[in-house]
Amino acid sequence: MKPNNMGFWPSLGVLLALGLSTPVHISAAETGGSAHEHHAHHIHAGGHAPIGVMGDHRHGTGEWMFSYRYMRMDMRGTRDGTEGLSPEDIVTRFPNRFAGQPMQPGTLRVVPTAMTMDMHMLGLMYAPSDRVTLMAMTHYVRNTMDHITFAGPDGTDRLGTFTSASEGLGDTRITALIGLARGRVHDLHLNLGVNLPTGSITKRDDVLTPADTGPVLRLPYAMQLGSGTVDAVAGITYLGRAVSWNWGAQGTATLRTERNDEGYALGDRADLTGWMAYDWSNSVSTSVRLSGWTEDSIDGLDEQIVAPVQTANPNNYGGSGLELGLGLNYQFARGALAGNRFAFEWRKPFYQDLNGPQLETDWTLTFGWQRAF
Ligand SMILES: [Cu+2]
Numbered sequence: 014m015k016p017n018n019m020g021f022w023p024s025l026g027v028l029l030a031l032g033l034s035t036p037v038h039i040s041a042a043e044t045g046g047s048a049h050e051h052h053a054h055h056i057h058a059g060g061h062a063p064i065g066v067m068g069d070h071r072h073g074t075g076e077w078m079f080s081y082r083y084m085r086m087d088m089r090g091t092r093d094g095t096e097g098l099s100p101e102d103i104v105t106r107f108p109n110r111f112a113g114q115p116m117q118p119g120t121l122r123v124v125p126t127a128m129t130m131d132m133h134m135l136g137l138m139y140a141p142s143d144r145v146t147l148m149a150m151t152h153y154v155r156n157t158m159d160h161i162t163f164a165g166p167d168g169t170d171r172l173g174t175f176t177s178a179s180e181g182l183g184d185t186r187i188t189a190l191i192g193l194a195r196g197r198v199h200d201l202h203l204n205l206g207v208n209l210p211t212g213s214i215t216k217r218d219d220v221l222t223p224a225d226t227g228p229v230l231r232l233p234y235a236m237q238l239g240s241g242t243v244d245a246v247a248g249i250t251y252l253g254r255a256v257s258w259n260w261g262a263q264g265t266a267t268l269r270t271e272r273n274d275e276g277y278a279l280g281d282r283a284d285l286t287g288w289m290a291y292d293w294s295n296s297v298s299t300s301v302r303l304s305g306w307t308e309d310s311i312d313g314l315d316e317q318i319v320a321p322v323q324t325a326n327p328n329n330y331g332g333s334g335l336e337l338g339l340g341l342n343y344q345f346a347r348g349a350l351a352g353n354r355f356a357f358e359w360r361k362p363f364y365q366d367l368n369g370p371q372l373e374t375d376w377t378l379t380f381g382w383q384r385a386f
Contacts, residue, residue, distance in 0.1 A: 062252070062261050063288050063300045063340035064356035064381040068148055068204045069250055069261060071190050072140035072385065080136035082381040086374060088128040091323075093369030100124040100161050101169045103370050109321040110328075118166040121370075122223040123322040126174075128158040128235065128372050132183065138385075144192040152183030154212065154238045160322070162221040172225060179216040179232055184239040185209045188246060198255055204248035204265060212239020214275055214315075223321065231317040233324035234279070235372075241273025259298075262287040272313045280309030280331040290340070300340035300358070307333040310368050323370045332367035334374070336360045354383045 062069030064082060072078060091098045098106075103124045111117040133153040140146040157178045164172035188206025195201075214237040219229045248265030264285045269278035286304035293299065311327035323329045338360040345353050360377045367373060 061342070061354065061356070061383065062263070063290070063302050063338060063358045064342070065302070065338060065340070065358040065360060065377070065379045066261075066263060066286060066288070067136075067150065067186075068188055068190055068248070068265075069252065069263065071143075071146040071192055071200075071202055072138055074140055074143050076138075076140050076385055078136075078138040078383060078385040080134075080138075080381060080383040082132075082134040082136070082379055084130075084132040084134065084377065084379045086128075086130040086132075086377045088130075088372040089126070089375045090373050091125070091370050092365065092367050092373050093371070095364075095366050096369075097373075098370055100126065100163075103323065104163045104169060107323065107370055110326045111319050111321065114319060116222075116224070117319070118223060118321050120167060121321050121323055122163045122166075123220070123320065124161045124163070125322065125324060125372055126159045126161055128156065131155045143195075146190040148188050148190060148206075149185065150187075151185040151211065153181070154183040155180040156236050156238075158236060158324075160221070162223055164225070165223055172223065173221055175219075175221040177218040177220060177232055177236060179213075179218065179236045179238060181213055181216070181238050183212040185211045186246060190250070198253055200252040202250050204246065204250055204263075206246045208240065208244035208246055208267065210239050210241050210243060210273065212241075213237065214239055214241040214273060215317075220320070230320065231315070233318055233320070233322065234277070234311055234315070234327065234330060235324045240269065240279045241275060242269050242271050242278055244269050257292040258289065259292075260287070260289045269312070275315040275317070277311050277313030277315055277327060279311055282306065282308040282331075288338070288340075290342070295346045296344050298342045298344075300338070300342070302338035302340065302358070302360070304336045304338065304360070305334070306336075307331075329368055329371050332365065332369075332371065334362050334366065335364040336362045336377075352384060356381045356383070 104121050107121045112119045136150040138148045159176050161174050162172045164170045186208045191203045193201040216232050217229050219227050245268045250263040252261040267282045272278045284306045288300050288302035290298050290300035308331040310331040318325050338358050340358040342356040345351050358379045362374050365373050
């Protein structure tokens, strides 16, 4: 981990201390009754965290859950730190890190203007005991990125635009949720696991160069589908509930344990989030969520990613940000669809400090279906 992630561990400690110092009443009777308690969780729409949170809840012994999530992230506009930049700013102010290599101009010449990421996530949960729930989640990803190419080695004459795309299986995450405490109001568990590199990191597509040629090149890091590394995932999740309200908090860290086959590691990342939800009925709940993240830039370099574009530079990755999320959950309480939960969450950043120049996130939408058996 690099120093700018070190703030995460103290905050995790504070979170843990808060979770443990609040009165957690656990009796033998309650532990024995956890299957019933679990059932109670599933009656209310608000029995889970907002759909954008992963690994928020445990299950009762022998219980399974299937889930499907669709996520779209929309990125538009560029910033360096917190300062917004125009395409012309980028091609006049930022040097090309590959300047001096054959065919490489002195400044950036290709500017990403927008990116969309569509993700389909399939999840499976199984609880061998009331204390431990196992979770596997895999992704199918489609990325598109729009660019403007500026003509020649310098200046601000626009040559044209192009869109590159990549699509396929993403990474697969396997975690164990290990209960630390469970009571009538409070619930605390660890999230421990690994991210397996099932997503490709060698995707290619054609591009428009400043010399008006259209070669097929390896796409920059942002357009690849996985990390290429086995990553450790560690976190802690707190849940609370009282009558019609429920709330929770989760801190997670994703730590790269090595460099991948192409010679780099994505940045270590920490996420911290907290939410509150209100049950309007047995079926409907709404949530508000605040989240923060920090991520290092890329460590190392893929020698096949060489282009006068910001996304080809490993330094132009990572940063930190804060987001607000609004969620809506609907749980069918009776009838043929009883037990199916549908949930929706929309998130909007209100602060982004990016290692730039880098595309900024405009909004993220998550829609999901969950069903326990
Ligand atoms: Cu579940």
